[in-house]
Amino acid sequence: MSSSQPDIPAPLTNLKFQYTKIFINNEWHDSVSGKKFPVFNPATEEKLCEVEEGDKEDVNKAVAAARQAFQLGSPWRTMDASERGRLLYKLADLVERDRLILATMESMNGGKLFSNAYLMDLGGCLKTLRYCAGWADKIQGRTIPSDGNFFTYTRHEPVGVCGQILPWNFPLLMFLWKIAPALSCGNTVVVKPAEQTPLSALHVATLIKEAGFPPGVVNIVPGYGPTAGAAISSHMDIDKVAFTGSTEVGKLIKEAAGKSNLKRVTLELGGKSPFIVFADADLETALEVTHQALFYHQGQCCVAASRLFVEESIYDEFVRRSVERAKKYVLGNPLTPGVSQGPQIDKEQYEKILDLIESGKKEGAKLECGGGPWGNKGYFIQPTVFSNVSDEMRIAKEEIFGPVQQIMKFKSLDDVIKRANNTTYGLSAGIFTKDLDKAITVSAALQSGTVWVNCYSVVSPQCPFGGFKMSGNGREMGEYGFHEYTEVKTVTVKISQKNS
Amino acid sequence: MVSTSSFPERASFPIFINNEWHESKSGKKFATYNPSTLEKICEVEEGDKPDVDKAVEAAQAAFQRGSPWRRLDALSRGRLLHQLADLVERDRAVLATLETMDSGKPFLHAFFIDLEGCIKTLRYFAGWADKIQGRTIPTDDNVVCFTRHEPVGVCGAITPWNFPLLMLVWKLAPALCCGNTVVVKPAEQTPLTALYLGSLIKEVGFPPGVVNIVPGFGPTAGAAISSHPQISKIAFTGSTEVGKLVKEASSQSNLKRVTLELGGKNPCIVCADADLDLAVECAHQGVFFNQGQCCTAASRVFVEEQVYADFVRRSVEYAKKRPVGDPFDVRTEQGPQIDQKQFNKILDLIDSGKEEGAKLECGGSAMEDRGLFIKPTVFSEVTDTMRIAREEIFGPVQPILKFKSIEEVIKRANSLEYGLTAAVFTKNLDKALKLASALEAGTVWINCYNALYAQAPFGGFKMSGNGRELGEYALTEYTEVKTVTIKLDDKNP
Numbered sequence: 002m003s004s005s006q007p008d009i010p011a012p013l014t015n016l017k018f019q020y021t022k023i024f025i026n027n028e029w030h031d032s033v034s035g036k037k038f039p040v041f042n043p044a045t046e047e048k049l050c051e052v053e054e055g056d057k058e059d060v061n062k063a064v065a066a067a068r069q070a071f072q073l074g075s076p077w078r079t080m081d082a083s084e085r086g087r088l089l090y091k092l093a094d095l096v097e098r099d100r101l102i103l104a105t106m107e108s109m110n111g112g113k114l115f116s117n118a119y120l121m122d123l124g125g126c127l128k129t130l131r132y133c134a135g136w137a138d139k140i141q142g143r144t145i146p147s148d149g150n151f152f153t154y155t156r157h158e159p160v161g162v163c164g165q166i167l168p169w170n171f172p173l174l175m176f177l178w179k180i181a182p183a184l185s186c187g188n189t190v191v192v193k194p195a196e197q198t199p200l201s202a203l204h205v206a207t208l209i210k211e212a213g214f215p216p217g218v219v220n221i222v223p224g225y226g227p228t229a230g231a232a233i234s235s236h237m238d239i240d241k242v243a244f245t246g247s248t249e250v251g252k253l254i255k256e257a258a259g260k261s262n263l264k265r266v267t268l269e270l271g272g273k274s275p276f277i278v279f280a281d282a283d284l285e286t287a288l289e290v291t292h293q294a295l296f297y298h299q300g301q302c303c304v305a306a307s308r309l310f311v312e313e314s315i316y317d318e319f320v321r322r323s324v325e326r327a328k329k330y331v332l333g334n335p336l337t338p339g340v341s342q343g344p345q346i347d348k349e350q351y352e353k354i355l356d357l358i359e360s361g362k363k364e365g366a367k368l369e370c371g372g373g374p375w376g377n378k379g380y381f382i383q384p385t386v387f388s389n390v391s392d393e394m395r396i397a398k399e400e401i402f403g404p405v406q407q408i409m410k411f412k413s414l415d416d417v418i419k420r421a422n423n424t425t426y427g428l429s430a431g432i433f434t435k436d437l438d439k440a441i442t443v444s445a446a447l448q449s450g451t452v453w454v455n456c457y458s459v460v461s462p463q464c465p466f467g468g469f470k471m472s473g474n475g476r477e478m479g480e481y482g483f484h485e486y487t488e489v490k491t492v493t494v495k496i497s498q499k500n501s
Numbered sequence: 502m503v504s505t506s507s508f509p510e511r512a513s514f515p516i517f518i519n520n521e522w523h524e525s526k527s528g529k530k531f532a533t534y535n536p537s538t539l540e541k542i543c544e545v546e547e548g549d550k551p552d553v554d555k556a557v558e559a560a561q562a563a564f565q566r567g568s569p570w571r572r573l574d575a576l577s578r579g580r581l582l583h584q585l586a587d588l589v590e591r592d593r594a595v596l597a598t599l600e601t602m603d604s605g606k607p608f609l610h611a612f613f614i615d616l617e618g619c620i621k622t623l624r625y626f627a628g629w630a631d632k633i634q635g636r637t638i639p640t641d642d643n644v645v646c647f648t649r650h651e652p653v654g655v656c657g658a659i660t661p662w663n664f665p666l667l668m669l670v671w672k673l674a675p676a677l678c679c680g681n682t683v684v685v686k687p688a689e690q691t692p693l694t695a696l697y698l699g700s701l702i703k704e705v706g707f708p709p710g711v712v713n714i715v716p717g718f719g720p721t722a723g724a725a726i727s728s729h730p731q732i733s734k735i736a737f738t739g740s741t742e743v744g745k746l747v748k749e750a751s752s753q754s755n756l757k758r759v760t761l762e763l764g765g766k767n768p769c770i771v772c773a774d775a776d777l778d779l780a781v782e783c784a785h786q787g788v789f790f791n792q793g794q795c796c797t798a799a800s801r802v803f804v805e806e807q808v809y810a811d812f813v814r815r816s817v818e819y820a821k822k823r824p825v826g827d828p829f830d831v832r833t834e835q836g837p838q839i840d841q842k843q844f845n846k847i848l849d850l851i852d853s854g855k856e857e858g859a860k861l862e863c864g865g866s867a868m869e870d871r872g873l874f875i876k877p878t879v880f881s882e883v884t885d886t887m888r889i890a891r892e893e894i895f896g897p898v899q900p901i902l903k904f905k906s907i908e909e910v911i912k913r914a915n916s917l918e919y920g921l922t923a924a925v926f927t928k929n930l931d932k933a934l935k936l937a938s939a940l941e942a943g944t945v946w947i948n949c950y951n952a953l954y955a956q957a958p959f960g961g962f963k964m965s966g967n968g969r970e971l972g973e974y975a976l977t978e979y980t981e982v983k984t985v986t987i988k989l990d991d992k993n994p
Binding site: 082083086087090128131132134135136137138139141152437438441442462463480494496497498499500 | 575576579580583621624625627628629630631632634645930931934935938939955956973987989990
């Protein structure tokens with residue numbers, strides 16, 4: 002996170018939420034049941050609007066549209082791959098045109114600091130779209146020197162109709178992380194945004210239509226997990242489901258996929274990511290980076306570095322200065338300039354975090370600062386730091402997803418590696434050291450999908466991202482992410498004589 | 502910037518170095534002509550060795566470690582290429598007009614084919630920029646090993662006059678995509694669109710020195726590039742004869758990496774079971790397109806005995822109908838040949854056809870007394886030993902030969918030292934696959950012709966060239982692989 006920010010415009014003050022329906026076949030639909038659900042601003046607890054509540058019947062409609070758009074001979078299936086890429090580029094340009102609208106929306110609906118929404122979330126969205134657009138006509142099969150008189154080649158076909166279930170922490174960015182590679186490979190999609198944050202995806206739906214994607218290629222069904230989400234995971238005509246969210250729900254999705262039609266599954270789940278700071282680290286940098294690695298976006302990141310292991314000889318100093326840093330927050334409405342911490346997303350998360358904070362106190366961790374709620378409206382929690390945390394405490398084992406930092410002491414390298422790996426999670430990890438050998442050896446040893454050395458949260462669309470163990474299955478972004486949206490067909494043709 | 506009306510008499514197109522416009526060191530200029538009207542279009546600064554040296558210096562500086570170009574995110578390099586495509590699209594009509602004036606190709610071809618190819622190629626390679634990936638490699642021993650796919654360095658590009666802008670983009674796009682810097686020498690007959698592109702490169706915001714354009718002649722500016730000790734790689738499109746000189750000069754100087762796209766004498770094989778209408782039309786366009794001035798020209802049409810007479814008859818009908826004239830006339834399919842030298846060479850080969858006993862079916866001479874227009878010409882009863890069956894004509898002349906069996910035609914098709922493209926017309930699966938595998942050609946077209954795409958590699962077997970342009974494969978030519986091996990104290994597999 003850069004401390005010197007370029008000039009950004011002020012958020013819109015009169016944002017209207019025009020797009021609140023179900024998006025199928027490039028048209029807006031009411032829910033089959035007639036039900037709607039409310040969407041809130043977590044900073045003020047005010048209702049922003051109501052959105053059509055999709056359930057099984059709406060998902061069925063969406064899947065039918067997506068399946069139709071995927072038929073052989075359809076405009077989408079017969080389109081040049083390079084043209085699919087052109088549409089994604091066009092969509093990027095439209096997102097850029099509406100950047101201010103979308104950033105304001107993410108901030109109001111998601112509790113995100115406006116400057117982060119504008120620069121980081123929207124910046125990431127544009128890069129993701131443009132990166133994935135470039136792959137469309139570069140997804141190449143192989144011709145293969147098989148045995149016998151055969152001509153063999155592979156086609157890298159789209160998987161088909163992809164269900165995509167999104168989280169509320171990076172609503173628009175995660176929406177594009179899902180649809181961009183899927184569309185680049187030629188799939189059609191049925192998306193269920195998180196019920197807390199459906200608005201930005203619905204706005205982008207209009208841009209998708211404006212860009213010229215054929216009807217049925219992208220469909221969006223807002224609704225709840227146990228209804229619309231479950232309908233997707235167990236749908237017999239969805240070929241693949243991609244989910245970002247909690248490990249608990251991820252397991253349900255994989256189970257439903259198995260029980261229904263063996264749809265392919267990719268999961269991006271939780272984490273309890275270790276950050277290991279060695280005594281030879283550049284201390285100034287390590288302090289700021291480890292701080293941001295936990296507190297960014299109110300701790301609501303799957304990569305949050307929520308187990309900070311600091312080498313014994315620098316431990317006390319590190320704690321003292323981390324606490325100083327954690328006290329420097331201005332809490333408030335994330336649209337307001339000067340505010341540096343927004344609210345948690347909703348009451349459920351808020352209560353869960355406070356419960357974990359209490360457990361920290363009860364189980365004997367030392368509360369260094371914070372430790373409770375803030376303000377009398379909105380889901381705000383004080384930035385909290387615990388030291389002398391031991392590995393069996395709940396705050397050291399469970400994903401908190403809030404502004405609560407655990408700082409732990411370590412002595413030996415082998416020991417800290419063991420402790421870092423002693424979790425069913427494995428999403429990301431950080432290391433601070435100047436030593437070449439230590440950097441290479443420790444990154445090789447950590448059971449983690451991403452390891453950041455002397456940095457953190459460096460996420461770039463060219464790089465694959467995903468979890469070891471129960472932090473997920475599969476990878477998103479990078480060339481690797483595209484494998485998940487491709488189904489390989491081998492074609493073998495008998496010929497009269499093969500020659501090399 | 503450029504008006505499509507006549508150029509001011511004393512205006513001269515300058516040399517492009519460091520995003521600035523320069524006069525030649527010598528003060529010399531040369532003229533570029535409109536081959537359709539034979540009038541001088543304008544003068545151009547004539548680059549020679551000192552200008553090439555200056556351009557290389559600029560390109561080297563732009564390539565230094567720590568330079569803006571070297572430090573740019575790969576994704577941003579891609580953005581610049583993409584934005585350049587947008588500007589080419591914006592100025593499409595201007596560029597197509599310049600291209601037609603300078604090269605004589607029909608305006609509609611320039612607009613719909615050349616410019617379309619330029620835009621698509623730029624966008625294709627824009628997408629590759631941040632996808633050029635090295636590997637981490639499981640070697641033996643207690644080491645960590647990875648490769649970096651680095652840019653090669655300063656790349657020289659010498660481009661031809663038959664598709665001036667398109668051939669330049671075929672080189673620039675992958676070169677810039679991979680992070681190189683470039684020194685271009687466009688063909689002396691057709692320097693204008695390259696120089697116009699220079700102005701767009703500056704407008705888009707490529708850092709100074711990344712692209713430099715030095716118009717001039719082969720034996721001077723071109724030779725200076727081939728033998729420059731600070732140019733790391735050269736890409737040349739042109740005749741096999743000059744390609745050999747380029748490779749020789751590269752070896753004699755600094756072993757710069759060489760890619761060559763050279764001539765062809767491309768076989769077009771029409772089997773008796775082909776869709777004959779399709780074959781006739783494709784073979785016709787395949788040889789006559791761009792006034793016959795294509796390295797891919799279908800200049801040996803092999804037709805299976807049973808359908809030979811019919812094929813010849815229909816081909817002659819097509820050739821007689823081919824509209825030849827002013828390239829700015831929307832009805833024109835064929836414009837003038839590029840210059841007097843080519844014109845003379847083509848007529849000489851036509852004469853040899855007559856002398857060596859081929860049957861002249863139509864055409865066979867120039868269109869009129871003045872000008873560089875040649876009548877679409879068809880020869881039948883052509884045999885393999887005739888000059889028109891062995892030498893690249895690069896003009897509107899279609900030699901049609903007869904064959905009996907597949908094995909025979911494969912041998913005959915492969916019998917020359919060229920190997921750029923081949924085409925096969927058949928409905929039979931096995932025959933198609935057999936021929937595709939047997940023909941010694943970098944591209945084999947089945948039931949189509951000139952099907953070229955930014956995504957598909959293009960290049961020659963044998964003396965039609967070295968290396969490939971377009972597709973992912975082109976990236977290899979503009980990348981230098983560095984292996985990094987780090988010894989560890991302790992290894993975790």
